[in-house]
Amino acid sequence: MQNPQLTEDSELKHLLSIEGLPKRILNQILDTAESFVGVAEREVKKVPLLRGKTVCNLFFENSTRTRTTFEIAAKRLSADVITLNVSTSSQAKGETILDTIDNLTAMHADMFVVRHAQSGAAHMIAKHVAPHISVINAGDGRHAHPTQGLLDVFTIRKYKPEMHNLRVAIVGDVLHSRVARSEIHALTTLGVPEVRVIAPKTLLPQDVEKLGVHVYHDMNEGLKDVDVVMMLRLQNERMAGAMLPSAQEYFKTYGLTAEKLAQAKPDAIVMHPGPMNRGVEIDSAVADGSQSVILPQVTYGIAVRMAVMSILAGN
Amino acid sequence: MKIHIKNGHLIDPKNGIDAKQDIYIAAGKIAGIGKAPEGFVANQTIDATNLVIIPGLVDLSARLREPGFEHKATLESEMLAAAAGGITSLACPPDTDPVLDEPGLVEMLKHRAKQFNQAHVYPLGALTNQLAGKEITEMCELSEAGCVGFSQADVAIKDTQVLWRAMQYAATFGFTVWLRPEEPYLAKDGVAHDGEVAARLGLKGIPAAAETLAIASILRIAKETGAKVHLCRLSTSEGVEMVRAAKKAGQQVTCDVSANHLHLTDFDIGYFDANTHLKPPARSQRDKTALTNGLADGTIDAICSDHTPVDDDAKLYPFAEAEAGATGLELLLPLTLKWAEDNKLKLSDAIKHITQAPANILGVAAGNLSVNASADICVFDPKQYWKIEAKALLSQGKNTPFLGLELAGKVKYTLVNGHVVHG
Amino acid sequence: MNLPNAETLFETLAERIKPLIKANTAVVGIHSGGAWLAERLLPILCKVQGGENLAQGILDVSFYRDDFHERGLHSETKPSQIPFDVQDKNIILIDDVFYTGRTIRAAMNELFDYGRPASITLAVLVNRGGRELPIAPQISAFDTELAESQNLQLLRHENGTFYFTLEENT
Numbered sequence: 084m085q086n087p088q089l090t091e092d093s094e095l096k097h098l099l100s101i102e103g104l105p106k107r108i109l110n111q112i113l114d115t116a117e118s119f120v121g122v123a124e125r126e127v128k129k130v131p132l133l134r135g136k137t138v139c140n141l142f143f144e145n146s147t148r149t150r151t152t153f154e155i156a157a158k159r160l161s162a163d164v165i166t167l168n169v170s171t172s173s174q175a176k177g178e179t180i181l182d183t184i185d186n187l188t189a190m191h192a193d194m195f196v197v198r199h200a201q202s203g204a205a206h207m208i209a210k211h212v213a214p215h216i217s218v219i220n221a222g223d224g225r226h227a228h229p230t231q232g233l234l235d236v237f238t239i240r241k242y243k244p245e246m247h248n249l250r251v252a253i254v255g256d257v258l259h260s261r262v263a264r265s266e267i268h269a270l271t272t273l274g275v276p277e278v279r280v281i282a283p284k285t286l287l288p289q290d291v292e293k294l295g296v297h298v299y300h301d302m303n304e305g306l307k308d309v310d311v312v313m314m315l316r317l318q319n320e321r322m323a324g325a326m327l328p329s330a331q332e333y334f335k336t337y338g339l340t341a342e343k344l345a346q347a348k349p350d351a352i353v354m355h356p357g358p359m360n361r362g363v364e365i366d367s368a369v370a371d372g373s374q375s376v377i378l379p380q381v382t383y384g385i386a387v388r389m390a391v392m393s394i395l396a397g398n
Numbered sequence: 399m400k401i402h403i404k405n406g407h408l409i410d411p412k413n414g415i416d417a418k419q420d421i422y423i424a425a426g427k428i429a430g431i432g433k434a435p436e437g438f439v440a441n442q443t444i445d446a447t448n449l450v451i452i453p454g455l456v457d458l459s460a461r462l463r464e465p466g467f468e469h470k471a472t473l474e475s476e477m478l479a480a481a482a483g484g485i486t487s488l489a490c491p492p493d494t495d496p497v498l499d500e501p502g503l504v505e506m507l508k509h510r511a512k513q514f515n516q517a518h519v520y521p522l523g524a525l526t527n528q529l530a531g532k533e534i535t536e537m538c539e540l541s542e543a544g545c546v547g548f549s550q551a552d553v554a555i556k557d558t559q560v561l562w563r564a565m566q567y568a569a570t571f572g573f574t575v576w577l578r579p580e581e582p583y584l585a586k587d588g589v590a591h592d593g594e595v596a597a598r599l600g601l602k603g604i605p606a607a608a609e610t611l612a613i614a615s616i617l618r619i620a621k622e623t624g625a626k627v628h629l630c631r632l633s634t635s636e637g638v639e640m641v642r643a644a645k646k647a648g649q650q651v652t653c654d655v656s657a658n659h660l661h662l663t664d665f666d667i668g669y670f671d672a673n674t675h676l677k678p679p680a681r682s683q684r685d686k687t688a689l690t691n692g693l694a695d696g697t698i699d700a701i702c703s704d705h706t707p708v709d710d711d712a713k714l715y716p717f718a719e720a721e722a723g724a725t726g727l728e729l730l731l732p733l734t735l736k737w738a739e740d741n742k743l744k745l746s747d748a749i750k751h752i753t754q755a756p757a758n759i760l761g762v763a764a765g766n767l768s769v770n771a772s773a774d775i776c777v778f779d780p781k782q783y784w785k786i787e788a789k790a791l792l793s794q795g796k797n798t799p800f801l802g803l804e805l806a807g808k809v810k811y812t813l814v815n816g817h818v819v820h821g
Numbered sequence: 822m823n824l825p826n827a828e829t830l831f832e833t834l835a836e837r838i839k840p841l842i843k844a845n846t847a848v849v850g851i852h853s854g855g856a857w858l859a860e861r862l863l864p865i866l867c868k869v870q871g872g873e874n875l876a877q878g879i880l881d882v883s884f885y886r887d888d889f890h891e892r893g894l895h896s897e898t899k900p901s902q903i904p905f906d907v908q909d910k911n912i913i914l915i916d917d918v919f920y921t922g923r924t925i926r927a928a929m930n931e932l933f934d935y936g937r938p939a940s941i942t943l944a945v946l947v948n949r950g951g952r953e954l955p956i957a958p959q960i961s962a963f964d965t966e967l968a969e970s971q972n973l974q975l976l977r978h979e980n981g982t983f984y985f986t987l988e989e990n991t
Contacts (some may be wrong), residue, residue: 084668084669087669094893102598111896114896114897114898115894117899117900118883118884118898118899118900118901120900121900121901121902122884125903125934125935126934126935126936127933127934127935129934130885130931130934131884131885131930132884132889132894179711179714179715179717180714180715183712199716201600201715201716201717201718201719202599202600202601202670202716202717202718203599203669203717203718204716206669206670207670207672207714207715207716207717224600224601224718225600225601226599226600226601227600248833261600262905264598266599280957283710288596288597288603289592289593289594289596289597289603289605290593290597291595291597292595292596293594293597294597314643316748379573387478393884393894394893394894396889396890397890397892397893397894398893
């Protein structure tokens with residue numbers, strides 16, 4: 084089956100998921116992002132690569148943070164940006180996703196950045212857009228959030244360049260997390276030898292080991308000697324769905340505190356895709372502490388998104 | 399009308415025929431096999447050289463979408479599709495709109511279907527009013543109106559007490575209860591087999607246990623109440639195992655599998671192909687193999703099409719939101735043939751699962767070519783390949799996981815009651 | 822034609838740049854050939870009077886090329902490094918081979934996104950003729966006319982010494 088993300092010459096045509104991307108392309112994105120980090124530190128934070136192009140943010144699911152970083156990234160590439168917040172109420176479903184896309188294509192959009200509550204939405208859109216349009220998945224249901232996965236490994240690479248020697252732990256609600264899935268694929272593709280997931284059984288997908296991870300239910304054991312701790316956000320619905328008893332018990336067993344962090348290597352870094360639930364999955368002191376690289380993640384997020392857009396626009 | 403079909407290869411599992419035999423039809427019935435009956439002069443001769451003649455297919459589940467869902471399909475188009483698929487008898491589930499829980503609705507459906515003079519339509523009545531799982535339906539009245547069994551379609555009964563009493567009542571009169579085994583709470587909002595593929599794709603899974611737990615309950619209640627049960631659309635290897643054990647212990651239970659599930663696994667979802675969104679979901683390779691083995695050793699009795707046409711737009715949504723189901727009337731035969739070939743099975747054994755066996759389950763005189771049986775016949779070319787595409791399908795439903803594939807098995811003639819309805 | 826000796830030309834280039842060195846000057850090499858040249862020029866130029874605080878930088882012009890839409894992003898973009906304040910600086914822009922002038926246009930566009938320089942002086946090892954824009958080097962160590970089918974490249978031995986290759990494209 085032809086990978087819908089790649090052209091016939093195996094160059095990037097859409098960014099829909101990290102799964103299925105060759106290592107060469109992951110590295111191309113990360114290396115290009117290096118150049119964009121410097122742009123943010125200049126007086127004029129723009130480069131002319133996407134001048135004259137229109138990037139359309141299609142957010143069927145709300146998100147201020149991700150939408151803003153994509154907007155900033157597109158503008159720094161000198162693109163024109165349209166943002167559409169499409170409500171997912173059942174009335175709005177009257178205009179189908181594909182109708183919305185057709186309308187936007189008629190308005191000369193060159194690139195769509197799409198976020199949707201359903202897994203597979205970005206794939207569906209990519210299948211139906213006109214041939215010159217690129218689609219970037221900004222998060223589809225539980226399936227993938229490739230730019231987040233990319234900026235996470237970019238961050239890891241900055242602090243821990245020896246990727247072939249790392250132990251990485253992903254902690255939290257892996258079952259519902261598109262970020263976790265993208266992170267797992269990015270880490271395994273780039274050759275990180277040990278990727279661990281730490282969570283209660285109710286928050287892990289069936290057959291998760293088949294994704295190439297080691298499963299831990301005990302956080303202290305799972306964090307032993309890791310170099311990178313990647314925390315995931317916990318959503319309130321999990322208590323309502325009988326997957327967890329309470330936020331308090333979750334914090335006690337799976338929340339990252341200084342004490343638990345001490346199990347990891349002394350120079351381990353702490354990451355979180357945001358927004359954080361302080362006191363639920365992570366202790367404030369750790370989030371703001373010396374091992375946290377949560378703020379740099381945000382900066383790198385813009386550079387990585389600029390890299391993705393540039394590569395797509397040029398292919 | 400006297401018809402002589404000559405030079406064809408006849409396969410009739412019930413009567414053990416698998417040889418070159420002519421067949422003679424008169425007054426809507428089979429008048430003779432092999433040798434012309436005395437004084438027979440044909441009005442019409444069909445040359446079936448290189449073709450195979452089998453009993454008209456009996457399909458245990460075909461949603462004709464009338465009444466109520468005419469935007470998805472109509473009786474007119476679907477009856478033509480059935481004929482094109484070589485299907486001469488079919489059972490339709492009660493999940494129409496309104497639900498088939500009133501004798502008047504059943505009579506109207508039967509009447510309407512009869513007017514087309516095509517396949518015999520055997521409606522399944524609803525087991526509970528509105529399929530709501532609270533009150534039992536007037537099963538005797540419905541049976542009199544023409545229902546051959548009682549079903550909940552895809553709507554599981556949550557209240558075990560109601561399920562028990564519904565089955566107990568059906569057992570009183572010897573009615574068969576048709577249930578698709580799926581525990582509703584475990585299956586809620588699930589769209590794919592709960593396993594590696596669902597984990598990767600971020601789709602909510604339906605665990606195999608949803609089916610096995612339901613089979614366990616249903617079989618137990620059937621045993622205690624004495625109800626005859628037909629389990630619809632098995633999908634798990636453990637499920638097959640449970641039916642095998644029940645049959646071995648002498649319990650009266652039958653079951654079927656959808657032709658789709660003999661060919662698909664969860665890997666076929668690929669890049670979120672909405673055409674593979676089915677109920678039950680296609681499961682693992684191991685489950686698929688178990689379904690084949692189940693048919694081979696008689697645990698599973700029949701293969702059905704599970705024909706579920708949807709309108710064009712209904713699949714143009716992200717996987718979980720796309721409507722579940724696949725069109726199937728015209729694919730039942732070619733998919734069965736492919737399954738037989740892939741698994742190196744005898745053609746006559748495979749044909750049994752779509753003719754004699756389903757006819758037995760329905761309790762109707764069909765699925766065989768005995769002399770004096772109704773002349774319901776399918777004549778097909780086993781070597782003719784055709785491409786599964788929208789324009790090749792007569793059904794209004796163009797949604798199938800097999801779109802774009804070329805399959806062997808083209809129906810050349812279909813006869814119902816001795817007259818040609820297709821070809 | 823006979824390929825000139827790259828090392829000899831390098832000496833010539835250094836001599837011609839020396840008079841330009843004064844206070845508030847920076848040497849910026851265009852990746853990759855210009856950057857190599859700048860790297861070897863810097864210790865020489867620092868010794869010139871006025872060159873004590875000579876600033877240095879590297880420009881990768883990938884994001885400013887005018888052929889992005891035809892050719893996409895170069896597979897090996899490297900970060901530009903301009904660690905000094907461009908504002909009011911006298912910049913000596915160094916490149917190996919001057920041809921159409923488009924690379925220099927891109928380099929100037931990029932430099933101006935860092936700030937407003939006081940002046941830019943373009944110094945190249947070889948001017949091979951064939952410019953397509955009204956841009957020209959103020960300093961070149963060697964001038965010649967090459968055909969469109971010819972491709973002149975500056976390369977570097979492992980020990981850091983320079984040499985040219987000239988390819989004929991059919």
